[in-house]
Amino acid sequence: MFIRKLTTVDAFVAVDLGDVAGHGVARCAPKVLQGGAKDLARTTTYSLAVLGRQETGVSAGINATPEDRDAAVAAFAAEVAGWDAGYRFVAAKGVDACSLGAIEAASEEALLAAGAVAAARAACADATTAVVDGSAGPALAAELSTYGIKVVDAGDPLTAEADLLFLGAKVGMLDHAAADRLRVRAVVPTGPLPVTTKAVAHCRRNGVLALPDFVTTIGPLVGDAESVRSLVAEAIGAVVDHGDGPVLGACEQAEAFLAGWQEDLPFGRPMAA
Template sequence: METRQLESTPGFVIYDLPGAQHYVGETRLGSRLIPGNATMLVRHLTYVFATVEHQRSGASIGLKSDPSEAATAVEALASELADDFASGKLSTSPGLRLDADTLAPVLAHDQRNLIGNDDRDGISFNSELLGVGAAAAASSLVGGLDGKRIAIEGFGAAGLGIAREAAAAGATVARVATAKGCADDQNGGGGLDPMTLAEAWLADGDSCVATLTGDGEPAKPWTVWRDDVDVLFCGSKPGAMSGDGASMAGATPVVAFSAAAVSSKALAVLRAAGTPVAADFVAAMGPALGWWADPALTHDDLRSATADTVNAVMSETAGHDDGAFMAACYRAEAFLRTWQDELPFGRPLG
């Protein structure tokens, strides 16, 4: 993993693998950013690309500026790396403290298929595709979602995508959690309706859990890990599921849907318990499948491609002695060995 310091503005660019066709990752803004905090964000994408057999690499751009200086920093970035952006060698998207308008001087060069930016009832199509992939991974772990109860940690745009797909497959959303707390089903087992979830999240963001709880106080965020559901989805941040969370989850299957959402300690605890875990870089591959897709492909085409590809990988890695997560790592690494002299150090674990 190479870190290059920017010359025109305080900041850096992280490139995971040498010799990649393209480098892809978010641009983040913050005066205290350090490269080490983005390592797993980068590695996650490298494993996504390896899973779908693309000779591409994860990357990350960090602009070490205050939000008030964002426009100036982005202009400097766009100028300094103009050749890389214009050629498509480096592609980025808005990350921490940035939006599409602020990052427009860079995004103007983006050569990827932008169908993922389309609005789909309040969330992007990228978030919908992530939901399709995560639901497919969960379905594979538990033999179908019809009649199953799920919990979603890290509820947001991607979580709403998961809720919609899971509900469409017959599942019940038993609870959701954000940094502000955990909201349980208030309907006597009837589940949290995706439309209600959408209205609350679009209106209140992370505070939606208070809205969903009604007159009472939301429970603590960590209560989302209770083992009274059939599938636990996690995705608030790297290491979102800790060893303690994994112990609470017990034998409940886990689906990670954001970069390194399962910690190495959590994975060890879950493996010891024989608990199946779907890897983040498998469940969240949907957006990457769309980035270089034929422009003639429709939303339905890409939804089908996402579900089919996730199902194929989950089927191929099922039943491995080391579990689905590690089997997915081995599969990705087998492809990396076809074009890299050495494997990158460290797997996408928080």
């Protein structure tokens, strides 16, 4: 993992693995923390490994005030487009869609939803109810409806009773204390790193399936809904009964792929602290 700083604007790119093309997100705020960017790059590396792609996760931070944002994003896009790196970025928090030009990668909510629901159904085939935190947009409700899964209205998604919990609004939003209050059978991430390491352990102890975000969110990296559903269902099906839980099982599978083309494995697994 290393940080590549830009020269024309106050911005950086966290790069997990060197000398390969990469995918990730670009965010803009007055101060984007490098540590958080590194975490996002790592989880994308594992997503790409699940897909069998010899690429790296990347994550960009553009430091700018709201008044200077548009100029800063434009300068970032222009400079990175000139790199001989092959990096592509989804416009994330603080970055408008279609503002990154040639380096922008599309992010389709429908593909995210297709993968998340496929993961949920692979883990709990008989699920009939779900609670959502809104992070995946209306596409998630539409995908759930396709399979007859009812979205339960809830003031607090983390304490609502349902078969499935879809969450992804914030990194680390489900900690170990919240995990002990869950009344669901499975936790399905719709964003990066919403479940802390301790929460994963508590979910396993309590009989709740916590699914790996780097699998459930890979839809936009695949490209079409049917392929997303098939790939994610197969990936979750392979680890849902893993002795140490599906998150660690998926980590092991991703690392087995990485070991086939990287001299050393990345240090640290993709989990929120």
